[in-house]
Amino acid sequence: MNAKKFQAVITRAKKEILADIKEKTIPTTIKSFKDLHFYVDANYYGGFCDEDYIISKDFELENRVQNLLDNWIKSKKFKDKMLTIFC
Numbered sequence: 376m377n378a379k380k381f382q383a384v385i386t387r388a389k390k391e392i393l394a395d396i397k398e399k400t401i402p403t404t405i406k407s408f409k410d411l412h413f414y415v416d417a418n419y420y421g422g423f424c425d426e427d428y429i430i431s432k433d434f435e436l437e438n439r440v441q442n443l444l445d446n447w448i449k450s451k452k453f454k455d456k457m458l459t460i461f462c
Contacts, residue, residue, distance in 0.1 A: 376436060388421035388444055393456065403457050408445035420444065 376384075392411070395401045401414045411417035421440055440441055447453050 379442075381436075384440055385443060388440065389447065391420045391446070392448075393460065396457070403461065405448060407448055408441050410448075411453040413448055417441075 396403060401411060405411060408417060423437055
């Protein structure tokens with residue numbers, strides 16, 4: 376997967392997470408990617424379960440994306456985004 380496609384996966388996953396928070400499927404109190412699994416199957420974010428998706432060898436790409444999403448959820452940028460959604 377090239378860098379442009381990789382970034383598209385990250386962007387899509389972030390939008391999907393934010394949409395689920397806005398729809399109250401996920402609470403605003405999540406602190407990590409792992410927390411998402413209490414409310415949804417977070418493995419679907421970013422298109423990893425789309426019909427045409429091919430899983431990477433040893434889940435390297437998927438783990439990398441989920442680690443980046445975890446860091447984002449733990450970041451100030453994510454907290455600031457929550458403020459813009461709900462204020």
